[in-house]
Amino acid sequence: MLPTPCHVIGDVHLGVASPDSERRLLRHLRHLPESARSLVIMGDLFDFWFAWDYAMPRTGYRVLAALADLHDAGVPVLWIGGNHDCWGGEALHKETGAEYTLDPWRGQIGAWDTLLAHGDGLREVEDAPYRRLRTVLRHPWSIAAYSWLHPDFASRVALKSSHTSRKGRARDGGAGLLQVGTRALEANDGPRLVVHGHSHVPTLTPAGRGVYGNAGAWYLDHQLLVIADASIARCQVDVDGTVLQLEELPRPV
Numbered sequence: 001m002l003p004t005p006c007h008v009i010g011d012v013h014l015g016v017a018s019p020d021s022e023r024r025l026l027r028h029l030r031h032l033p034e035s036a037r038s039l040v041i042m043g044d045l046f047d048f049w050f051a052w053d054y055a056m057p058r059t060g061y062r063v064l065a066a067l068a069d070l071h072d073a074g075v076p077v078l079w080i081g082g083n084h085d086c087w088g089g090e091a092l093h094k095e096t097g098a099e100y101t102l103d104p105w106r107g108q109i110g111a112w113d114t115l116l117a118h119g120d121g122l123r124e125v126e127d128a129p130y131r132r133l134r135t136v137l138r139h140p141w142s143i144a145a146y147s148w149l150h151p152d153f154a155s156r157v158a159l160k161s162s163h164t165s166r167k168g169r170a171r172d173g174g175a176g177l178l179q180v181g182t183r184a185l186e187a188n189d190g191p192r193l194v195v196h197g198h199s200h201v202p203t204l205t206p207a208g209r210g211v212y213g214n215a216g217a218w219y220l221d222h223q224l225l226v227i228a229d230a231s232i233a234r235c236q237v238d239v240d241g242t243v244l245q246l247e248e249l250p251r252p253v
Contacts, residue, residue: 001107001108001109001110002038002040002076002078002107002108002109002110003037003038003076003110004037004038004109004110004111004227004228004229005035005036005037005038005226005227005228006036006037006038006039006040006109006110006226006227007028007032007035007036007038007039007040007224007225007226007227008039008040008042008195008213008215008224008225008226008227009025009039009040009041009042009215009218009224010041010042010043010044010082010118010197010198010214010215010216010217010218011042011043011044011082011197011198011200011215011216011217011218011219011220012025012044012045012046012063012217012218012219013044013045013046013047013084013217013218013219014045014046014047014059014060014063015046015047015048015057015059015060016047016219017047017218017219018219020239021218021219021222022060022062022063024222024237024239024241025063025218026062026063026066027241028224028237028241028243029063029066029067029069029070030066030069031241032070032075033070033073033075035243036075036226037075038075038076038077038078038109039067039070039075039076039077039078040077040078040079040080040109040116040195041077041078041079041080041098042080042082042116042118042195042196042197042198042215043079043080043081043082043083043084043085043118043119043120043197043198044082044083044084044085044118044197044198045060045063045079045082045085046059046060046084046085047059047084048084048085049084049085049087049088049092050087050088051087051088051090051091051092056091056095064092064095064096067096067097067098068095068096068097071096071097071098072097076099077096077097077098077099078098078099078101078105078116079092079093079096079098079099079100079101080101080102080104080105080116080117080118080197081100081101081102081118082118082120082197082198083118083120083198089101089102104116104117105117106191109193109227110227110228110229111229111230111251112191112192112193112227112229112232112251113191113192113193114191114192114193114194114195114227115181115184115190115191115193115194115195116194116195116196117194117195117196118196118197118198119177119180119196119197119198119199119214120198122176122177122180122196123176123177123179123180168200168220169199169200169201169217169220170198170199170200170201172199173199173201174199174201174203174214176199177196177198177199177214178203178205178207178212180196181194181196181207181208181212182207182208182212183208184208185207185208185209185210185211185212186208186209187208190208190209190210191210192209192210192211192251192252193210193211193212193213193227193232193251194207194210194211194212194213195212195213195214195215195225196212196213196214197214197215199214200216200217200220201214201216202214202215202216202221202223202234203216203234204225204232204233204234204247204249205249206249206252209252210252211232211249211251211252213225213232213234215234221236222236222237222238223235223236223237223246224236224237224243226243226245229251230250230251231248231249231250231251232248232249232251233245233246233247233248233249234246234247234248
């Protein structure tokens, strides 16, 4: 169980995000204990991450340190791995103390029965080719082979090949993931809140028997979801760090 208020961010894409985006995130993380009791990262915090045995990507090290500080301050961090930061969950957990998982997460966030998933590969038809590719990329043999590449060369290759999966918004405007979430929310034993990332489309809407949310892409909009026991809100972090509420929905009874 994660305590509320819980802040949910996603798709920061450190490495291609602007310096302003990273500064806003750092400021928000450093002041987060003043307004939240837990944090959820919906994947793709990095545009590329890989855990070598004796090296780590330099990008985002200040953000990792801020996450470790949150853990030390007693603020639990749940990290749902995405398609850009899926290689190195154990290292990320050891460095930050965050609970890291590549699987969908089902549990309580305060009073909300919640299902969290990054969203890559969930659309049944459109994502079928990607699911086959993902099986190869995440196979232990592929990971072992990639680990032998020099980190500088490997990082350049990964960043050049990743631009298509981070470019702008989903072509369907997030409709495909909304359908996936709605099906889960319509099930008799389904959750009351489903949250995805990946589409880069900020969303907060009633669906099925509950609420569907997507924090969007931090590097594009600097938005987040704020989950309280009685409601969930979509918010935006201003340039001075002020959190502005854009919309709010009550928790279904």
